[in-house]
Amino acid sequence: MAEHKCGSCSGGGCATQKEDKLQKKMGRIKHKLVILSGKGGVGKSTVAANIAVGLAMAGQKVGLLDVDVHGPSIPRLLSLSNEKPHIEKDYIEPVPWSKNLWVMSLGFMLPDNKEAVIWRGPVKMGLIKQFLEDVAWGDLDFLVVDCPPGTGDEPLSTLQLIGPSAYAVIVTTPQGVAIDDVRRSVTFCHQLGNPILGIVENMSGFVCPKCGERVDIFNSGGGEALAREMGVNFLGSIPMDPEVVRSGDEGYIYVKTHHESETARALGRIIKPILELAGTLQEEQKDVSSVESSLPEVEGKEIKVAIPTAGGELCMHFGHCEKFAFVTADTEKKEILGVEFLTPPPHEPGVLPKWVSEQGANLVIAGGMGARAQSLFTEQGIKVVVGAKGGKPEEIVKAYLDKKLELGQNVCDH
Ligand code: ADP
Numbered sequence: 001m002a003e004h005k006c007g008s009c010s011g012g013g014c015a016t017q018k019e020d021k022l023q024k025k026m027g028r029i030k031h032k033l034v035i036l037s038g039k040g041g042v043g044k045s046t047v048a049a050n051i052a053v054g055l056a057m058a059g060q061k062v063g064l065l066d067v068d069v070h071g072p073s074i075p076r077l078l079s080l081s082n083e084k085p086h087i088e089k090d091y092i093e094p095v096p097w098s099k100n101l102w103v104m105s106l107g108f109m110l111p112d113n114k115e116a117v118i119w120r121g122p123v124k125m126g127l128i129k130q131f132l133e134d135v136a137w138g139d140l141d142f143l144v145v146d147c148p149p150g151t152g153d154e155p156l157s158t159l160q161l162i163g164p165s166a167y168a169v170i171v172t173t174p175q176g177v178a179i180d181d182v183r184r185s186v187t188f189c190h191q192l193g194n195p196i197l198g199i200v201e202n203m204s205g206f207v208c209p210k211c212g213e214r215v216d217i218f219n220s221g222g223g224e225a226l227a228r229e230m231g232v233n234f235l236g237s238i239p240m241d242p243e244v245v246r247s248g249d250e251g252y253i254y255v256k257t258h259h260e261s262e263t264a265r266a267l268g269r270i271i272k273p274i275l276e277l278a279g280t281l282q283e284e285q286k287d288v289s290s291v292e293s294s295l296p297e298v299e300g301k302e303i304k305v306a307i308p309t310a311g312g313e314l315c316m317h318f319g320h321c322e323k324f325a326f327v328t329a330d331t332e333k334k335e336i337l338g339v340e341f342l343t344p345p346p347h348e349p350g351v352l353p354k355w356v357s358e359q360g361a362n363l364v365i366a367g368g369m370g371a372r373a374q375s376l377f378t379e380q381g382i383k384v385v386v387g388a389k390g391g392k393p394e395e396i397v398k399a400y401l402d403k404k405l406e407l408g409q410n411v412c413d414h
Contacts, residue, residue, distance in 0.1 A: 022133045022161065029063070029140045032166035033197065033274070034159060036189070038181020040070060040149040043202035044171045046248060047238070047270075048146040049077045051169070053253045054271035056101035060141040063094060064103045067131055067158055068148050069124045072107030079251030084108055091136040104135045105146075125157050132161045142274075150181075151188040159192050164368070167197040169235065169274075172223050174204050179222045186230050191349050193319075193373045198233035199223050200270055203240040207262050214239050214262055236270040239263055298363045298383055302337070304328050305400070306361040306382075307393040309341065314390050316367035319347045325393035326359055334401040336394045353377045365396055365405070 026032065035048040045068060052064040066074035075081045078097055085108050086093040094102035106127060128148075137143065145162065148154035159166060168189045172182040182199065189196050201223030205216045227234035238244075241263040247254040255267050305328075307314055308321030315321045324344050328337040342359065345351050353373065356364060357380040364377055365385045374384045387407035388396055399405040 023163075025133070025135075025137065026163060026165075029137060029143045031141065032143045032145065032162050033169055034145045034147050034162060034166045034194070035169050035171060036147050036155060036185050037149045037171045038151070038183075038185050042149075042171050042173045043238070043244075044068070044149060045071075045073045045077060045146050046244060046254075047169070047171050047200055047202060048144055049074055049253060050255045050267050051271055051274065052101060052142075052144040053078075053097075054255045054267060055142050055144070055274065056098055057256065058271070058275055060100065060275070061139065062101045063135075063137045063140045063143045064097075064101060064146070065131065065135065065143060066103070066105035066107060066146040067128045067154075068146050069106060069127070069154060070148055072105045072110075072146075073248075074103060074105045074146055075107040076251060077248050078103060078253060080105075081107070081251070090134070092131075092134050094135055094137060102137065104131060106131070124154060128154065128157055129161060132158075151184050155188070156192075159189075159194055164193040164373075166194055168194050169197050170199045170232075171202055172199060172226075173202055174222045179226050182223070182226060183230070186226075186232060193349075193369070196232045197274065198235035199227045200235045201237040204237035205239045207239045207241040207243075209242050233273075235273060236266055238266045238270070298331070300362070301330060301332055302328060303331055303363060304359070304361045305363045305365055305393075305397050306356045306359065307365050307388075307396060308367075309393060312341075313392055314365075314367060314388055314396060318364070318366040318369055319352060319373070324356065324359075326361060327393050327397040329397050329401055331401060334398070336398060339394050350376055353380045353382065356380070357382055363400075365400060 033051070035044050035051070037044040045066070048064065048066075052062050056062040064074060064078075066072045075083065080095055080097065080103060083095045085095050085104060092104065094104040095108065097103050109127075145158065145166070147158050159168075168185075170182050170185045170189075172179060186196060204223070205214045207214050223237065224234045239262060241261070243261065244254055244263060255264055255271075304326055307325045307327065308318035309315055309325050310322045321344065323341040326340045326342060328339075329335065330337055345355055353376040356377070361382060363383045363385065365388050367386070367388055367390070369384065369386050374386070377384045385400070385405070385407070389406060396405065
């Protein structure tokens with residue numbers, strides 16, 4: 001293991017070490033999905049559990065993490081209420097559900113799972129953090145996170161800890177009030193820079209237990225209309241089905257047992273694009289690492305490249321860097337013409353892309369950046385390269401000009 005040299009502790013678990021640990025852990029997970037909802041009771045946990053099982057049944061290696069401090073229901077949904085995870089000195093082993101699916105839930109830690117969960121705010125936050133840091137998932141294709149509902153401190157910490165590469169799936173019901181909540185969730189994800197995979201409308205219409213036909217008893221389609229209005233994908237709708245309640249109460253998972261029903265088909269339609277997206281994302285990641293093909297070309301003989309720095313070198317989190325280096329370069333002679341370091345304005349969503357554009361930059365090279373921030377730069381006509389690994393700004397730009405810039409994953413260390 002590399003020697004720990006943060007200079008602010010004498011080893012043994014300071015904040016810097018823990019962040020390293022969390023980042024390494026998250027780096028071993030190909031795709032993170034955070035299941036969000038504007039409020040409780042809309043079926044977020046049910047959707048999270050069914051997505052996780054559906055992905056595992058499709059052969060993906062999946063972790064399901066339940067950090068819903070208000071009512072961790074994943075153990076009950078998966079018939080794991082009597083299980084206890086194995087806890088070692090510095091890691092927690094998740095509970096296996098199948099050969100492809102491992103589960104960790106705050107519910108496993110409660111002395112009695114019927115007990116109401118009354119934890120003070122900082123304790124809840126600490127638990128969420130510890131779960132993310134200490135659960136030994138190993139290499140996974142997907143981590144599905146059942147997040148606390150709403151847009152308060154708990155979902156905020158969860159998303160910040162997992163990082164901006166986590167995709168959000170927002171669950172709503174068709175009623176107007178739930179739709180308003182979901183609007184807030186969409187804004188919340190945009191502000192944090194987490195891409196939204198899509199919206200799921202749950203309890204949309206009713207499946208008659210006698211004939212299996214679907215009837216719309218509330219207005220359905222609100223989730224789809226909202227998705228369209230907010231420019232977000234609509235993943236699909238799941239009908240209200242008494243069998244879903246029974247499967248939840250009795251702890252067998254719906255997608256595994258009801259293959260032919262309307263509801264199972266609806267769940268399948270939601271899981272399919274997630275699997276397809278995984279394929280596309282993997283392709284995109286391969287492209288990012290194949291240097292020559294992925295670097296965007298910036299037109300013009302002279303370019304200005306913005307690079308977030310700390311201590312004169314690339315820093316991984318562009319939003320909280322000390323200074324931005326603006327490197328001017330001649331693209332024909334492939335020469336660096338000058339470097340200027342400027343202090344950015346305080347970090348607020350949308351401020352940096354505007355400021356960087358005002359400095360005349362036409363390219364940003366960063367270590368990590370959320371999809372939302374990337375699209376804000378693109379809107380300003382600034383191209384973005386993410387996944388740069390470190391070094392002095394002029395060396396990075398020279399490598400870019402020579403098409404030798406090595407890129408890794410879009411990792412943010414904030
Ligand atoms: P949340 O995680 O948003 O609080 P849950 O997943 O715990 O919500 O679901 C709340 C209740 O609604 C549970 O009793 C669950 O069985 C039920 N439920 C969820 N989705 C459906 C559905 N499509 N049809 C019928 N009942 C559902």
